[in-house]
Amino acid sequence: MQLGSGAVRGGGGARSSPSRVSAVMAAFSGLHSSCGWLARTILRTPRRALWSQNRKKEEEVKVPERAVEIKEEPILECPPPRSRKYVPPEDLQSRVESHVKGVFGTCTNNNWQETSLEESRLKFFLLAQLAEEFGHVVPNSRLHEMRSVRDVVHFYSIPVQDGTKFDEISSRQLPSNLKITWDY
Amino acid sequence: MLLIRAALGGRGPGLGLTPARRALSTLTGGDLGSQEQALTTGLPSPGAVPLLRRCELPVPVHRTPVQAWVESLRGYEDTRLGLADLHPDVFEVPPRLDILHEVAIWQKNFKRISYAKTKTRAEVRGGGRKPWKQKGSGRARHGSIRSPIWRGGGIAHGPRGPTSYYYMLPMKVRVLGLKVALTVKLMQDDLHVVDSLELPTSDPRYLSDLFRHRCWGDSVLLVDVDEEMPQNIVSAVSNLKTINLVPAVGLNVHSMLKHQTLVLTLNTVAFLEKKLLWHDNRYTALYPFHLPYSDFP
Numbered sequence: 001m002q003l004g005s006g007a008v009r010g011g012g013g014a015r016s017s018p019s020r021v022s023a024v025m026a027a028f029s030g031l032h033s034s035c036g037w038l039a040r041t042i043l044r045t046p047r048r049a050l051w052s053q054n055r056k057k058e059e060e061v062k063v064p065e066r067a068v069e070i071k072e073e074p075i076l077e078c079p080p081p082r083s084r085k086y087v088p089p090e091d092l093q094s095r096v097e098s099h100v101k102g103v104f105g106t107c108t109n110n111n112w113q114e115t116s117l118e119e120s121r122l123k124f125f126l127l128a129q130l131a132e133e134f135g136h137v138v139p140n141s142r143l144h145e146m147r148s149v150r151d152v153v154h155f156y157s158i159p160v161q162d163g164t165k166f167d168e169i170s171s172r173q174l175p176s177n178l179k180i181t182w183d184y
Numbered sequence: 185m186l187l188i189r190a191a192l193g194g195r196g197p198g199l200g201l202t203p204a205r206r207a208l209s210t211l212t213g214g215d216l217g218s219q220e221q222a223l224t225t226g227l228p229s230p231g232a233v234p235l236l237r238r239c240e241l242p243v244p245v246h247r248t249p250v251q252a253w254v255e256s257l258r259g260y261e262d263t264r265l266g267l268a269d270l271h272p273d274v275f276e277v278p279p280r281l282d283i284l285h286e287v288a289i290w291q292k293n294f295k296r297i298s299y300a301k302t303k304t305r306a307e308v309r310g311g312g313r314k315p316w317k318q319k320g321s322g323r324a325r326h327g328s329i330r331s332p333i334w335r336g337g338g339i340a341h342g343p344r345g346p347t348s349y350y351y352m353l354p355m356k357v358r359v360l361g362l363k364v365a366l367t368v369k370l371m372q373d374d375l376h377v378v379d380s381l382e383l384p385t386s387d388p389r390y391l392s393d394l395f396r397h398r399c400w401g402d403s404v405l406l407v408d409v410d411e412e413m414p415q416n417i418v419s420a421v422s423n424l425k426t427i428n429l430v431p432a433v434g435l436n437v438h439s440m441l442k443h444q445t446l447v448l449t450l451n452t453v454a455f456l457e458k459k460l461l462w463h464d465n466r467y468t469a470l471y472p473f474h475l476p477y478s479d480f481p
Contacts (some may be wrong), residue, residue: 140253
């Protein structure tokens with residue numbers, strides 16, 4: 001009797017109606033002397049009924065939560081990985097010149113390449129704009145080397161490949177007596 | 185702020201959070217109004233405020249500071265929020281690999297106590313009596329059954345008791361080791377400066393995605409000044425094995441070499457510069473440093 005009542009309490013919890021609980025407990029008290037399997041089958045049916053009641057309530061509660069979660073996901077969605085490949089464009093000089101004039105103003109017309117980048121604020125603006133334009137950032141190790149616009153132009157004229165020398169060699173057409181084995 | 189990044193995420197690396205947007209978002213606290221304005225702005229205007237950091241301690245006249253981008257962990261494209269000047273006597277010292285090796289080996293060994301111990305012939309039980317007489321038995325002459333040439337005998341030159349491998353390198357050598365390690369990390373593009381360690385979520389996947397997107401390597405060491413750090417980062421890092429969070433006093437050469445990337449906050453950079461540069465121009469200690477000094481940082 002104690003076992004049956006305890007199991008019912010565990011299964012239904014506080015959500016079961018008091019009339020159902022009393023009916024189940026009465027049934028148990030009557031069937032205490034009968035076989036265990038009979039008691040178990042009787043145990044099952046009221047529990048399923050109890051759980052079906054609870055399921056409806058839980059579904060109603062879950063729907064607004066899921067809507068909030070779906071809104072949060074695209075905000076923190078990771079953007080696709082970008083390749084580090086950089087090919088210097090042909091009109092590099094003119095583009096850099098226009099950015100220099102935009103940041104520094106049209107002070108130095110003749111030798112815009114000699115403009116010094118001593119002031120951090122203007123240097124930051126220029127380098128940030130060039131990074132956005134070309135998709136290629138000056139790394140931390142080379143920031144202190146950028147003393148003038150000439151250094152920046154030199155940096156942006158170096159192409160960068162995505163991949164190792166090995167990939168580059170294997171993608172090219174090899175002479176007939178040279179073979180590359182991938183699995184060794 | 186975060187909505188913009190999601191919308192523009194597919195368009196390439198250049199169109200990320202510009203200083204204008206960062207300034208707007210910090211000023212307005214990330215309201216929807218600022219987001220709508222920032223969606224329309226393109227390149228940063230000269231009126232925006234970048235996060236610039238100057239060296240607080242004087243830089244020698246003949247040297248110029250090294251620089252690093254100031255980034256943020258709040259969004260995937262929050263790189264290039266400003267420029268930080270780093271003191272050359274901390275972040276641009278000659279690359280003394282021998283000092284790095286010395287300090288790394290010291291760190292490994294000074295805590296070591298080996299507890300191995302073996303018994304000598306005097307300590308092994310038994311062996312006080314001469315086993316057989318000197319002459320006449322036909323066998324080799326022996327004095328005790330526990331001599332080292334006997335089976336079950338003592339060990340002649342074995343480890344003797346707990347051995348301590350404690351030694352201290354001079355303080356200036358350890359300081360130089362830290363400076364060299366910071367220099368090496370910066371010059372190999374493994375150092376990143378961040379404005380603060382605030383995260384939008386405490387999800388560890390966000391942090392690992394962020395580091396993978398920015399190609400910061402497999403293992404990252406995050407350093408902040410105080411022991412009190414934002415709860416988001418603490419809970420995110422506690423679930424990750426290769427990303428670790430230490431206070432600035434816990435920074436050491438072995439950890440810096442072990443982790444592929446080092447991430448310092450602006451406060452940490454100031455703290456490190458102050459602490460490490462003091463040793464360049466100081467008198468030799470007349471009494472131990474754990475006693476109060478008037479100018480000890």
